[in-house]
Amino acid sequence: MRIDLSGKTALVTGSTQGIGAAIATGLARAGARVGVNGRKEGSVTTAIERMEAERAERDERAAAEQADGARADGAPSRFDLVAVPGDVSTEEGCEQVLRALPHVDVLVNNLGIFGATPALDITDDEWRRYFEVNVLAAVRLTRAYLPGMRERGWGRIQYIASDSAIVVPAEMIHYGMTKTALLAVSRGFAKEAAGSGVTVNSVIAGPTHTGGVEEFVYQLVDRELPWEEAQREFMRRHRPQSLLQRLIEPEEIANMVVYLSSPLASATTGGALRVDGGYVDSILP
Incomplete structure (x- = not known):
């Protein structure tokens, strides 16, 4: 299946490492112009350099395989990566990102924090911090980018949720709460975008x-x-x-995100799609 995102601009929050970096790389490999986001300019620049180096290494391997008769994967010879630093968990950081990338066709709300804390030891400040970073940042960006997508009649918005949204771990219920909230946010904004050509989905990532x-x-x-x-x-x-x-490897999560970002996923909206390795014991999300 050849996914072509040429001419599309994407923003992936929290994309300097881990799942976010894999998603940014996957979208760039499909031809999209991708905004790479992190809190600090230095970390974003370093991440972009690493992604380009990994692309060059992959191209060298592909060229060697092609010489032996294998087919090339059709990826661009260079990634179109844009540095978009800014702490999107704050209003000021969101404004910084919006100035750098005023319009996007694909928004992937990947930013998230997690950690193990006994349930009765989670403070009010921690509850608020987890909600602001994991949920409110995504809401702000959706509120900013969805109107433009709707006016243009095309867009893709995704929220990277987690199996913890459904099977809340006893050791981090504050994290589970935020991921459950993302499922509700995703479904709600999908209704707001109904009939506009914009799809909104969440991706339930398993232990990665x-x-x-x-x-x-x-x-x-x-x-x-x-x-x-x-x-x-x-x-x-x-x-x-x-x-x-x-x-699960980060690239396995990215594969689903790239598909949902494409025209091929035009009839998939309001969904919670699982890339969880069968972790959630349910035939429905």
């Missing part, structure tokens, strides 16, 4: 292998364990219902 998750895993299992063993122990003890029985 990122640097931040490695640190989280080691909060819950013995830090002396090698990573592969620690991962297996974490899945066995804390995510035993996973049918995949391993952590």
Whole structure:
């Protein structure tokens, strides 16, 4: 399936690393102009340089394979990546991002924070911080970009949710609460965009292998364990219902996001699509 996003502009919040970086790379590989976002200009610049270096390395491998008869993947020879620094969890940061990228065709609300805290130890300030970063930032950007998409008759808005929205972990209920809220926000804005050519969806990501998750895993299992063993122990003890029985790679989440960002997903809106490795024990989200 060839997905072509040439001529489209996308913004991926929190895209300097992890799932966000994989999504930005996937959209760029499909031909989109992609705004890479992080709080600091330096981290954004570093992330863009890393993405281009990884693209060049991938191209070298593809060229070698093509020489042996394999087909090229059709990705552009250079990514069109735009540095869009700004802390979108604040009004000032959102304004900074909007000045840098006033119009987008694809908005991926990926920014999120998480961490393990005993339920009765979560302070009021932490509850507020998690809501502001994980939910309110996405609401602000949707409010800013949706009217333009609607006027142009085309757009894609996505919220990166989590299995924790449905199966709330006892060790981080404040995080689970925010991801549940994103499902409601997504469905509500899909109704606001009804009939306009703009689709709005959420993506329910399962336990995913990122640097931040490695640190989280080691909060819950013995830090002396090698990573592969620690991962297996974490899945066995804390995510035993996973049918995949391993952590998901960020690129696997990105594949769904790129599809939903494309014209091919024109009839998919108001949905909560699962890339959870079968973690949620339900035939519906």
